[in-house]
Amino acid sequence: MNHVLVQDLHKSYRDKEAVRGVSFHVEAGEIFALLGPNGAGKTTTLEILEGFRDRDGGRVEVLGRDPGDRAHSAWLRRHVGLVLQDIAVEPYLTVRETIARNAGYYPAPRSVDEVVELTGLTEKSRTRVKDLSGGQKRRLDLALGVIGNPRLLFLDEPTTGFDPNARHGAWDVVRSLRDAGTSILLTTHYMDEAQALADRVAVIADGRIVATGTPATIGGRDHALKRIRFTLPDGCSPADLPVPVSVEDDGAVTASVAEPTLALHRLTGWALDRGLLLDGLTVEQPSLEDVYLGLTADHQPAPVLEPSPLSAAGHRSTP
Ligand SMILES: Nc1ncnc2c1ncn2[C@@H]1O[C@H](COP(=O)(O)OP(=O)(O)O)[C@@H](O)[C@H]1O
Ligand SMILES: [Mg+2]
Numbered sequence: 001m002n003h004v005l006v007q008d009l010h011k012s013y014r015d016k017e018a019v020r021g022v023s024f025h026v027e028a029g030e031i032f033a034l035l036g037p038n039g040a041g042k043t044t045t046l047e048i049l050e051g052f053r054d055r056d057g058g059r060v061e062v063l064g065r066d067p068g069d070r071a072h073s074a075w076l077r078r079h080v081g082l083v084l085q086d087i088a089v090e091p092y093l094t095v096r097e098t099i100a101r102n103a104g105y106y107p108a109p110r111s112v113d114e115v116v117e118l119t120g121l122t123e124k125s126r127t128r129v130k131d132l133s134g135g136q137k138r139r140l141d142l143a144l145g146v147i148g149n150p151r152l153l154f155l156d157e158p159t160t161g162f163d164p165n166a167r168h169g170a171w172d173v174v175r176s177l178r179d180a181g182t183s184i185l186l187t188t189h190y191m192d193e194a195q196a197l198a199d200r201v202a203v204i205a206d207g208r209i210v211a212t213g214t215p216a217t218i219g220g221r222d223h224a225l226k227r228i229r230f231t232l233p234d235g236c237s238p239a240d241l242p243v244p245v246s247v248e249d250d251g252a253v254t255a256s257v258a259e260p261t262l263a264l265h266r267l268t269g270w271a272l273d274r275g276l277l278l279d280g281l282t283v284e285q286p287s288l289e290d291v292y293l294g295l296t297a298d299h300q301p302a303p304v305l306e307p308s309p310l311s312a313a314g315h316r317s318t319p
Contacts, residue, residue: 003028003152003183004049009058011044018044020207031174031184033198035191037296041207042187046156049185050082063152078106081150083141083158091130095121098129099143106148118176119143120169135166142170146177153177155186159193171196191289205296219291225256226285228263230278233271242266252280
């Protein structure tokens with residue numbers, strides 16, 4: 001069963017068309033990331049799913065119910081967890097008191113101790129909310145999002161403003177929630193966050209989904225050319241090499257190939273025959289960031305996705 005279904009969603013603010021025909025779904029038990037730059041329409045989409053904003057057109061289902069129908073509001077509030085960009089909490093309550101109070105709003109909440117531990121707040125459970133750091137406050141937001149034991153959790157930019165340690169901590173929390181059976185829809189503009197967390201990703205730009213897939217395959221990433229890179233041995237010229245290469249600005253040479261096994265074999269064989277080493281030898285796959293930048297750059301095709309004329313001869317070409 002799909003926990004979220006969005007088909008041809010449209011939403012305008014006066015003259016601004018913020019969401020222009022967005023479609024995607026979130027399967028039960030997965031982490032799905034809506035990845036896109038600021039202003040892409042992520043929060044608008046999430047707010048429609050949360051029932052906070054009306055849509056202009058399209059079909060939307062959350063746990064099988066239409067969040068635009070007020071008759072479902074109370075039911076959805078009990079079964080869906082939310083972590084918004086800023087939640088108002090009582091500054092003079094402690095962390096534990098805040099979580100315990102919210103637990104009382106739900107019919108079958110998680111245990112307060114479990115949630116305190118899950119969100120890494122054990123040390124801070126007796127601290128007043130007003131004395132928490134930004135990262136700790138955000139973890140409390142996450143705790144409040146999951147105390148109701150939701151089947152589905154919405155996270156809007158869960159780690160914006162975190163330091164690297166806090167981000168990794170939050171990622172661990174999100175993964176353990178998924179492993180405990182909660183489906184998660186998160187928005188982010190961080191490529192590494194989508195890469196680290198998401199089972200599937202949709203890239204959204206200017207109100208449209210431009211690609212959907214797994215972090216490993218999105219935008220043809222798995223079929224894109226790999227880059228073999230090394231420093232040319234002293235006294236050699238690119239023309240001496242058994243594989244066509246191009247020379248980079250930093251003096252390194254690169255060969256772009258669909259499948260690197262044969263080209264590597266030729267290059268390393270060539271070097272060993274001459275008693276040479278290929279300094280700094282690496283094989284690079286285009287990163288999710290390369291793909292994302294290509295997909296979100298104003299209709300510019302990603303350069304990394306185009307077959308290169310420098311592909312080593314005799315290789316299977318990119319499908
Ligand atoms: N309440 C609003 N009134 C008018 N325009 C808005 C409102 N909220 C968002 N927008 C505009 O809609 C577009 C999408 O915004 P948003 O959904 O917040 O994107 P994201 O969350 O991806 O940054 C942006 O151009 C933004 O300026
Ligand atoms: Mg936003």
